[in-house]
Amino acid sequence: MVWVILAxxxxxxxxxxxxxxxxxxxxxxxxxxxxxxxxMGYSGQISIGHAAFMSIGAYTSTLLVMNYxxxxxxxxxxxxxxxxLFGLLIGFPALRLSGFYLAIAxxxxxxxxxxxxxxxxxxxxxxxxxxSIPFEHVWNSDVEKYLLVLAFAFICYVFMNxxxxxxxxxAWMAIRENEIAASVVGINTAKYKVLAFAIGSMMAGxxxxxxxxxxxxxxxxxxxxxxxxxxxxxxxxxxxxSVDGPLYGSLIYVAMPFLFxxxxxxxxxxxxIILIFxxxxxxxxxxxxxxxxxxxxxxxxxxxxxxxxxPYGDFVETSFGKMHYIKRGSGExxxxxxxGNFASARFFEPFLKKLPAGYTAYCPDLPNFGYSxxxxxxxxxxxxxxxxxxxxxxxxxxxxxxxxxxxxxAVAMAYAIRNPDKVRRLILIDSAPVDGMDLAEESHKLxxxxxxxxxxxxxxxxxxxPTYTNEKFFDVITSxxxxxxxxxxxxNAVALSSYDYTEKVKELKIPVDIVYGDKDVxxxxxxxxxxxxAFPNGxxxxxxxxxxxxxxxxxxEIVKLLQHRE
Amino acid sequence: xxxxxxxxxxxxxxxxxxxxxxxxxxxxxxVMNFAYANMGMFVTYLIxxxxxxxxxNLYVSIVIGIIFAAIMGVVVERYGxxxxxxxxxxxxxxxxxxILMILEGLAVQIWGTDYKPFPELVTGSPYVFRGxxxxxxxxRQDILIFSILLGISLALLFFTRYTKxxxxxxxVSENEEIAGYMGIxxxxxxxxxWGFGASMAAIVGIVAAPKVFVSPTMLTYYQIQGxxxxxxxxxxxxxxxxxxxxxxxxxxxxxxxxxxxxxxxxISLVIIIVVLIFFPKGLFGKNVRxxx
Numbered sequence: 001m002v003w004v005i006l007a008x009x010x011x012x013x014x015x016x017x018x019x020x021x022x023x024x025x026x027x028x029x030x031x032x033x034x035x036x037x038x039x040m041g042y043s044g045q046i047s048i049g050h051a052a053f054m055s056i057g058a059y060t061s062t063l064l065v066m067n068y069x070x071x072x073x074x075x076x077x078x079x080x081x082x083x084x085l086f087g088l089l090i091g092f093p094a095l096r097l098s099g100f101y102l103a104i105a106x107x108x109x110x111x112x113x114x115x116x117x118x119x120x121x122x123x124x125x126x127x128x129x130x131x132s133i134p135f136e137h138v139w140n141s142d143v144e145k146y147l148l149v150l151a152f153a154f155i156c157y158v159f160m161n162x163x164x165x166x167x168x169x170x171a172w173m174a175i176r177e178n179e180i181a182a183s184v185v186g187i188n189t190a191k192y193k194v195l196a197f198a199i200g201s202m203m204a205g206x207x208x209x210x211x212x213x214x215x216x217x218x219x220x221x222x223x224x225x226x227x228x229x230x231x232x233x234x235x236x237x238x239x240x241x242s243v244d245g246p247l248y249g250s251l252i253y254v255a256m257p258f259l260f261x262x263x264x265x266x267x268x269x270x271x272x273i274i275l276i277f278x279x280x281x282x283x284x285x286x287x288x289x290x291x292x293x294x295x296x297x298x299x300x301x302x303x304x305x306x307x308x309x310x311p312y313g314d315f316v317e318t319s320f321g322k323m324h325y326i327k328r329g330s331g332e333x334x335x336x337x338x339x340g341n342f343a344s345a346r347f348f349e350p351f352l353k354k355l356p357a358g359y360t361a362y363c364p365d366l367p368n369f370g371y372s373x374x375x376x377x378x379x380x381x382x383x384x385x386x387x388x389x390x391x392x393x394x395x396x397x398x399x400x401x402x403x404x405x406x407x408x409x410a411v412a413m414a415y416a417i418r419n420p421d422k423v424r425r426l427i428l429i430d431s432a433p434v435d436g437m438d439l440a441e442e443s444h445k446l447x448x449x450x451x452x453x454x455x456x457x458x459x460x461x462x463x464x465x466p467t468y469t470n471e472k473f474f475d476v477i478t479s480x481x482x483x484x485x486x487x488x489x490x491x492n493a494v495a496l497s498s499y500d501y502t503e504k505v506k507e508l509k510i511p512v513d514i515v516y517g518d519k520d521v522x523x524x525x526x527x528x529x530x531x532x533x534a535f536p537n538g539x540x541x542x543x544x545x546x547x548x549x550x551x552x553x554x555x556x557e558i559v560k561l562l563q564h565r566e
Numbered sequence: 567x568x569x570x571x572x573x574x575x576x577x578x579x580x581x582x583x584x585x586x587x588x589x590x591x592x593x594x595x596x597v598m599n600f601a602y603a604n605m606g607m608f609v610t611y612l613i614x615x616x617x618x619x620x621x622x623n624l625y626v627s628i629v630i631g632i633i634f635a636a637i638m639g640v641v642v643e644r645y646g647x648x649x650x651x652x653x654x655x656x657x658x659x660x661x662x663x664x665i666l667m668i669l670e671g672l673a674v675q676i677w678g679t680d681y682k683p684f685p686e687l688v689t690g691s692p693y694v695f696r697g698x699x700x701x702x703x704x705x706r707q708d709i710l711i712f713s714i715l716l717g718i719s720l721a722l723l724f725f726t727r728y729t730k731x732x733x734x735x736x737x738v739s740e741n742e743e744i745a746g747y748m749g750i751x752x753x754x755x756x757x758x759x760w761g762f763g764a765s766m767a768a769i770v771g772i773v774a775a776p777k778v779f780v781s782p783t784m785l786t787y788y789q790i791q792g793x794x795x796x797x798x799x800x801x802x803x804x805x806x807x808x809x810x811x812x813x814x815x816x817x818x819x820x821x822x823x824x825x826x827x828x829x830x831x832x833i834s835l836v837i838i839i840v841v842l843i844f845f846p847k848g849l850f851g852k853n854v855r856x857x858x
Contacts, residue, residue, distance in 0.1 A: 046656055048600070048663070093839040100598040101842055103659065104793045107600070108835040111790055115831045225786060226670070229663055236660055266675045272667030279657045279664065280650055 003154055010143040017142045024142075024214050026250045027149035028207050031156050033234040033246035035203025038160065040232075041240030042169060043196035044176030049090070049106030050204050050231045052113040053083040055223030057205025058212035059117065059124055062133050065213075072136060076152070076209040083205020084198045091197030102197075110228050117220035129219025133212055145214045152210060156203055161243050172196050173241075204231075226268065233275045239285025248286040300452040308479035311371045313345060313363075318390040321373025324365045325391070331358035333424075334397050335562075338388065338415075339363065340406025340430075341492045342450070342457055344370035344480035347405070350468070351555040356563065362400075364391050366411065368485040368492075379491030381407075381499045385414035392422065401562070403427045405551055406522075407496060410437075417504045426512045429558065430520055430548045433527035434505060434534045437496045444490045451489050454478050465549035466519060473552075502534050512538040513561060517546035517553065569703050570819050576708040578815015579715045580773055584792025585799065585807035586718065587766030592801060593739040594759035597647060597658045601665035603789035606767030607782060608669045609635045613772065614682050614780045624685060628772060632765045639764025640757045648756065673782045684775035711773055715808065718766075722804055735759065787831070791818070794834040800847045 010020050032054055039047045057079030064075040090109055091102075117124045124130065137144045163169045171192045174182040183189045212218045230253060238249025252274075257267055278285060313326035326345045329352075339347045345363040352361055367375040367387040375383055388411060392400075402423045404412025409431020416423045450457050458478045462471075485491075512535040516528040525542075532540035541561060546553040584602070591599045599605075609631045616627035646661050688706045695702040725732040737745040738755040746752045770792075771785060778784045795814045799806020814834065821833045 040656070044656070046659060090839075093842045100655070100659065101797070101838075103598060103600070104790075104797065105835065105838050105842070108790050108794070108831065108838055111787065112831040112835045115829075119826070119829075226667075229667055232660065232663060233667070264675075266671035268667040269671030269675065272664040272669075272671060275664035275667065276646060276661050279660050280646075283650075283653060283657060 003150075006150055007147065010146045014143070020142045020146050021214070022254055024146045024149050026247070026254050027146070027153045028210050028214065029231070029234055029250035029253060030246045031149075031153050031210070032204045032207035033231055033238065033249055034156055034160055034243070035200035035207070036231055036235045037200075037238075037240055037242065037246055038172070038196050038203070039200035040235060041242065041245075042164065042176060043172040043193055044179075045193060045197060046100065046103040047106045047197070047200070048103055048225070048228045048232060049109040049113075050200075051223040051225070051227035052106070052110040053086060053201040053204035054208030054211065054227070055113055055117060055218075055220065056086055057083045057208030058218050058223065059130075060205070061209030062130055062212045062218060063123070066130070066133065072148075072213060076206055076213070079209030080202045080206040083208070084202035087198035087201025088194060090201075091194040106228075107225065110223075110225050114220045114224050124220070127220065129217060129222070130212075131217050133216045133218070135213050135216065149210050149214065152206055156206070157243065164243060168192065168195070176241075230271065233271045236275055237278050237285060239287030242285065242287035242291075244290075245285050245287035248290065252286075295449060295453060297452075299455070303452045303454050303482055306454045306475075306479055307482040308370075308476075313365075313371075315371075316391065316394045318373075318387065318394060320367060320375050320387070320390075322371075323367065323373070323387065323391050323394075324371035325395075326352075326363050328352045328361045328363075329355050329357070329359050331360050333359050334400035335359050335361045336388070336392070336397065336400050336402050337361055337363045338366065338402070338404040338408030338411050339369070340408045341496075342461060342481040342484070343405070343408075343477060344483075346480065347477055348551065350470075350473070350552040351558060354555045354559055356559060359401075359562075362395060362397065364388070365480075366408070368488040370480045370483055374485040379488050379495045381410045381414050381495050384411040384495075385418060388412075388415045389419065392419075398422055399424045401425050401427065403429060403551075404431055405429045406548065407432055407492060410496060410499065410501075413501050413505060414499070416508055416510065417501060420508055420510065423510055425510055426508075427515065427558075427561065428512065428531070429515045429551045430517055430523060431514065431531070432496050433523060434531040435500045435502050436498065437523070437527075439493045439497055444493065447489045447493055451482075451486060454482060457481050464520075464522065464547055465553055466547040467545065467553045468549065505534050506536060508535060509537060513541055514538060515541045515543060515550050515558065515561065517543050517548065517550040519545060519547045522548050568700065570823055571816055572702070572704060572708065574816035574819030575812055576705070576711055576815070577819060578795075578812040579708075579711045580770060580788065580811075581791045581795045581814050582715055582808045582811025583718070583766055583770050583773070584788050585795040585811045586722070586804055587763040587770070588792050588796050589799070589801060589804060589807045590759050590766070591763035592796075594735060595643065595647065595658075595756050596655055597662065599760075599763060600659065600662045600789075601642070601669060602763065602767050602792070603785035604666045604669040604673075605635060605638060605764050606769075606771035606785045606788075607780075608673055609638075609764075609768040610684065610771030610775050610780055610784065611673050611677050611682075613768075614684055614775070615677065617685075618682075624687075631772070632768045635764040635768035636761035639760035639762070642764075643757055643760035644753075647760075648753070670782050679782060682780035684772075684780050686776045687772070707776075714769065714773065718769075719804065719808055726804075731755075731758070790831065791834055794838050797838050797841055800845075802847070 013019050032050065036047065036050050039045050060082045061075040061079035064070040064078055065072060090105060093105060118127045135141055135145065171187045174187055175189050175192055179189055208223065234246060234249035234253045237252055238245030238247065256270060260267065260270060282289065311324055313324055315322045315324055324345065337348045339345060345365045348363050355361055365372040366384050367373060368379065375387065400423065402412045402416060409428040412426060412428060413434065416426050458474050461474050461477055514528055514532045516525060518525065528540060532538040543550050543554055543557050551558055588599060588602060591597060612634060613627045613631040616622045616630060617624050642665055646665065647658050650657050650661065686707060688710050690706050692703050692705040726736055734750045735755050735758065737748065737750055738752055742752055770788060774785065774788060791814060795811035796807050798810030798814060814837065818830055818833065822830055
């Protein structure tokens with residue numbers, strides 16, 4: 001989406017070639033600094049020779065285009081490849097040694113490359129450099145240059161983003177945090193460090209090649225130590241360990257000279273001061289603050305639009321308001337399903353599809369959840385049980401099977417304790433344990449954050465259902481979760497930690513099945529064993545290889561369980 | 567050949583001076599000072615300005631310059647580095663880059679990019695020795711550099727061996743935390759190391775200025791050579807720094823003479839890489855094991 005906007009921008013600025021060129025430069029520095037972020041931010045090595053790799057890429061590409069008429073895209077890629085090889089060469093020696101040796105080696109490298117390029121006059125044109133590098137264009141050279149740079153930036157961005165969420169990126173971050181510890185857990189530190197350096201250098205090479213073709217003129221002094229330091233400043237200011245930081249850093253780097261154009265202040269003073277300020281007072285860079293801003297404020301807009309608005313079931317009147325529910329099947333045996341935290345009635349949809357004949361399923365939204373009304377007062381598990389009581393009364397259910405998932409499990413226990421004669425049998429699926437579920441108070445802040453961040457809710461839900469991969473389903477559940485009453489985000493967690501039914505369930509004679517998926521990360525198997533033992537008639541059912549949401553991850557097992565005892 | 571070696575030793579002595587300052591700062595504070603060259607450059611500019619524009623005596627302005635350098639070193643350490651000592655060493659490194667940029671920018675801003683001449687401290691015809699080994703020329707400037715290096719190394723030797731503060735410096739460089747427990751004022755040792763390092767930078771600037779002229783990038787190359795010298799010496803000992811510098815000077819001179827001047831920086835890069843691969847602790851270093 002953002003990329004599409006970026007791609008359209010130049011067409012509105014057709015008459016303003018200057019601004020397009022500025023944006024093109026921003027793109028180039030973004031690519032180069034992304035490479036530096038891989039080296040410094042993610043793998044924890046220090047490079048101040050980054051401009052040297054730009055220089056290598058620039059000269060390789062230029063010479064290929066001018067002497068051998070290689071198509072521009074291939075020559076740029078070739079520039080990247082050559083820079084990659086040089087990165088391997090420089091990355092190797094400093095491997096086994098602490099970080100600053102690499103800084104020294106790279107500093108030497110950047111000066112050496114500058115000297116070499118100047119002295120090889122026959123090939124590189126010496127100090128004077130190469131002028132009028134051709135750029136084959138069909139229609140409007142500035143816009144085409146911009147789009148070319150944008151395309152490369154996009155590829156690099158996607159590449160880097162994917163890599164950071166894959167094995168390689170994780171390995172880099174492990175090395176950054178503690179190299180010895182990383183090697184102990186089986187990461188080949190040497191390989192990954194060199195790889196980081198080489199890939200970072202490759203991006204610099206690509207950026208350098210783009211620079212050569214965009215500006216049309218290169219000289220050895222364009223890629224000296226000061227350019228390296230500028231790149232370092234871009235990286236640090238934008239945020240070293242971030243994928244989007246380089247963009248902000250480059251924007252500031254390219255825009256700053258215009259801000260100070262009237263004052264004749266040397267830019268290197270300004271950047272030096274900004275650099276020190278950022279390191280001392282905001283070491284995580286701009287991207288971190290933008291991220292926080294997005295999480296805390298900007299995502300509210302997204303949350304507002306993603307919030308569910310269309311009820312999908314029926315309503316029933318209760319004393320505190322309406323309760324929303326869905327009903328499936330038309331068998332003789334009623335089943336009442338109670339959903340968990342951050343879920344809703346349709347969370348059971350995957351299970352309901354497999355519901356065998358002979359059952360009728362009722363799934364209400366608990367009070368405070370989904371389309372049901374808010375319950376006045378504090379959030380308590382017993383109050384939810386009261387809500388269920390009223391629902392049962394209104395629907396005229398009796399002798400039903402009660403299924404509770406997660407928080408719903410606690411509600412189901414509370415309900416069964418209050419109305420033992422109504423429940424034929426109780427099935428607790430990955431339920432909150434019988435003696436309450438503690439959550440550290442520190443995480444309340446995080447829970448409040450859930451209110452405005454659909455993405456976080458969605459990933460939390462997906463995290464708790466690791467083997468169920470239908471993303472659309474989670475989008476739907478998230479839109480319901482956004483309807484949860486504001487007080488309940490933290491309230492539910494408090495309610496879950498403040499009950500203990502261990503004594504009360506001793507009187508409960510109905511059969512109880514406690515289902516537990518062994519990949520559950522919220523609840524431990526000990527807690528579930530304890531819960532099963534607390535019931536006089538309790539039985540623990542372990543399901544292999546599913547997480548906290550057995551009921552949607554392996555509905556077949558639950559159906560089997562349902563029919564087994566009947 | 568022998569004169570080439572003498573010339574090389576003379577340049578090498580300058581590199582040794584650079585390396586001594588770098589090693590002092592690194593050993594004590596654990597930070598590689600990348601702003602070193604620019605500190606020296608800035609002070610040299612200051613001295614040049616004091617003599618040429620203000621019209622002060624050269625020697626008086628040199629003393630003022632060295633004192634200014636020491637103060638600058640202390641201030642940078644106290645207010646730029648100590649607040650973030652608990653963060654990573656990489657962030658301290660980045661601060662030195664920031665200082666590098668600021669000093670370079672200031673120099674350009676105040677004095678421009680033109681090359682400024684700087685007077686030789688000693689002048690006069692060189693001493694020439696003749697013998698069965700051939701002709702042997704010793705310039706007076708070389709004698710000056712050698713005696714500065716000798717004086718500083720002897721002073722350092724006595725200082726770190728026999729004075730209380732010198733032993734404290736060694737203790738802090740060995741283990742900052744324990745030294746603190748033993749009642750050593752770690753802060754003042756840190757400040758001293760940076761003050762000392764920055765004054766070394768000033769001395770290097772003064773010694774090198776007649777040859778390279780006063781300009782914003784006058785010492786960048788010296789800094790790289792100083793790093794190379796320190797790497798050769800293993801970054802841990804002053805002896806290593808001194809001999810590393812001298813060896814590097816000779817190598818560089820021979821390469822410049824017999825291969826090409828343009829390969830000088832490349833050669834030191836090759837030296838760094840080769841030394842790091844084959845002698846990770848330098849030619850004079852000792853092995854240290856790390857812990858998690």
